[in-house]
Amino acid sequence: MKEKTHTPPLFYTRLFRWFCKEDIYDELQGDLDEEFVLNIQEFGIHKARRLYKKEVIKMVRPSIIKSINAQYTSNNHTAMFKNYSIVALRNLGRNKLFSSINIIGLAISMVVGLIAIAFVTEMYSYDDFHEKGDRIYRVVNTRTPLNQTPSEYATTSVLTGRRLASDFGGFEAIAPIYRGFSGNMTYGDVTIIQGGIYTNNDFFKMFSFPLVAGNPETALSEPYSVVLTEATAKKLFNRTDVVGEVIEYSNGDQLKVTGVARDAPFHSHIRFDAIGSLETLITKNSSVVTSWGSMWSSYVYVLLPEGAKPENYQTSLDQLAKEENEKVKRYQIAMGLEPMNSIVPGDGKYNQMYTIMPKENLKSITILALIVIISACFNYTNLSIARSVKRGKEVGVRKVVGARKTHLFAQFVIEAIFVAILALGIALLLFQVVRPGFLTLNFYMDRTTRLELTPIMYLYFFGFSLSIGFLAGFVPALLMSKLKPVSILKGISTIKSSRRVDLRKILIGLQFTLSMGFAVLVSLASKQYKFALNYDLGFNTENVLNVDVQGNDLELLKAAFRKVPEVKGVSTSSMVPSTGSSNSDYARYKDPTDSAIAYTVDVTPEYLDNMGHELIAGSNFREGETQDKIIINELMAKRLKIGTPAEALGQSLHFYDKNWTIIGVVKDFHHGTVNDKVEPFGFTSGRSNHYNLNLKLMSADITSTMSKLEDAWSEVDQLHDFSAIFYEDQIERTYSEISASIKTFGLLAGVAICISILGLLGMAVYTTESRVKELTIRKVLGASVSNLVLLLSKGFMPLFIISAAIAIPAAYLMFERTIVQYAVYKINVGIWELSGGALLVIGIAFLTIGSQAAKAAKMNPAQNLRDQ
């Protein structure tokens, strides 16, 4: 024991042995040992060991450590790299089928990866152009109504901003922004519609929105001043040197142009056509700038001084919130600071200034892309391992000639990277093809994403393809470089190990699980989508065109449209049922303790005919006698225990703070989406403003009818464009989220199936090729073609069954959890809906295997036996 403790630290000795140059090792190690012994005598074992470690560490210097190139000159490196490249290219050329399977498979999956990279990079590049961006914070609100759960808002009252500036210190700049500066602007005979914001001079100090004309320090100091963007100025004046001009705003205000700002970049979460001075609202003493409660469409941004910590401002915010909350009873508001850099992608706060891509979308797209890419890497791995038998000879010879493990590993990884870079080339082309489709995938994409390729993205793409190459080539390279030359050169049969076959099977199984899962999910989702669209709503939406009134006089519009002969009926309504919007209150009949939530739509008398609502009892509204009259649905009569439809007539309901007389009862219909139940419902007439005009059309030539309608519209309104949509299209738009899911999953299912079928094709080719001799002999002995096909396919069957057993429940769970999470009315999921997708995939798979097997089986036996 004593002997052992008197030896120097083993690890350090080994370490030194490892890094020290050969020719000086003996001298130095000897000196170290001798000194170690001396040190033990002088200082004792512990200090001696410590000193030894220190000495070894200090040995790490250029004059002592082995140089990396010591054994091979750099010349040799480039030569070997050249050789690897040539061999890689030759191999690609020799096995055209395998190479194209690999390259195409990788390319297809890479497209998904490229989109994900471009998309995520783009989202994180939002708001990067602000020079002081890392010091800008947004005040956000958490509002808790009495006895309810809190909700988080991106908005804050303007009052907060004003009070932070006047009563609390420490901010470099504070810009309250009110979103409500939208409406018409007139200069001479030009009128434009614009959407802008109100803010103060600090806005320009804080954000990098430069002015091309005007003084940013004073532009918004005066009330009734306005800064236009270049685009807005061009629209209104057809020029940009407009400082000093006066324009008229839709509320009658005369606004003086004090500056022209450069247009906000696309990747900004703040967008505007014009900026009005907040002073205008302050002068008018508008409640928007004085009320703590009006926090619904205003924002407060603050610029903190250099080096300031946002946590230090929390006390000021809490203090302010406490003071203001004391004055109100129905709700409490808590405030916090949110860094501007984390606004996009969004974390689900309400009332964002502009459409903001939610973080979840980023996450799901990244995960899906990873799944697809890994699946494609499996293919490469699989096929390479399968072919390792053939490449084995090359490996053997290389090893005998003197290649080391690391060399062979490098060679095979380089080969994989080669394939990956070729695939990247194809993927870039495909990317341009897929891009427009991706951008129109859903509402969010369209508004927030461009997928423009910047140099940095090309760099990411390149890095991405390198890592894909490494990922795909890693396992085969490892296996190949481990092969023992003797056993390879002796005979190829010896390297077939059962373990490797298992790995391949697992990889194929995983791929098919994915493909089947996606396929099942797509079939379920598209069934639900069709179900939602063709759902019998209980009224007739066919040939109904809904026109956005856009603030025009209803009677004028109605009269104009009536002149078009194809229009068979004209009505107006406050909203369009079945498209997701609703208006509701608690309704009561005689029993004051029994109330039911009831939905309403305000309509004109023609509406019920237009939509084909069926009156079971009573009558429609009569023109001029609509006050306090209501037409209810059957469920309302039932729910409030009013009695039969006939009994309900003439009864009185309490609703919206007054009494309503029931004059009719309609058959139940769906006023919500498939996510809502049918609830008590009532039609009123003349209660609220109407924003929709419903035209019942009877037309053989819809295009000419539409142009006639457009003409009729422009008789009344020259300023706004005619905006109309067929009821059925509007319903379709309501379910756009499902259709976006279908598109996404459909694309991924396609990609996943493509990749796994490609992989399977490769495997089938390989299996048949390697068993050609066996098959031929079987054939000679009398096996039929179908026998042989069965023989070859048999092995894959358990694989598919296991994959399906995993994929189907997983896909069903996913469908329940995401797509129909909130749906009240959904499809009946039967055996066919579930297994259809999986069977399809299995069918394609067997076709692939079968075609290869049949090809082999049909060959002339004599030829095969002669060749072998």
Place this chain on the structure above:
Amino acid sequence: MKGTHLGEFQEIVLLTILVLDDDAYGVTIKREINQRVKRSISRGALHTALTRLEEKGFITSKQGETNPERGGRPKRYYTVSNRGIEALQEAKELRDQLWSQIPKLKLQQPYTG
């Protein structure tokens, strides 16, 4: 930079080798320097200096005997060559010359504030 220039540490190493006469090898050189100059140098740093000196031709080395503490690894003995002695003398002369040029040597009082 290579040539006859002698760094301060290299000068000390050369002198130490001369002091140790025919017992100058890694361990003894290192210990001698540690004791005399009162500065802890590592064997690695010493190796670098020895390599440089050998490259400049100021020292020569030859393999010597071993002992049990070294686990059978031979020592390497260093001796200063004539060029090395010349270089040392040159360095000394340069210093003496400079010393003689100093008009009056006075030690400054340490500043006490």
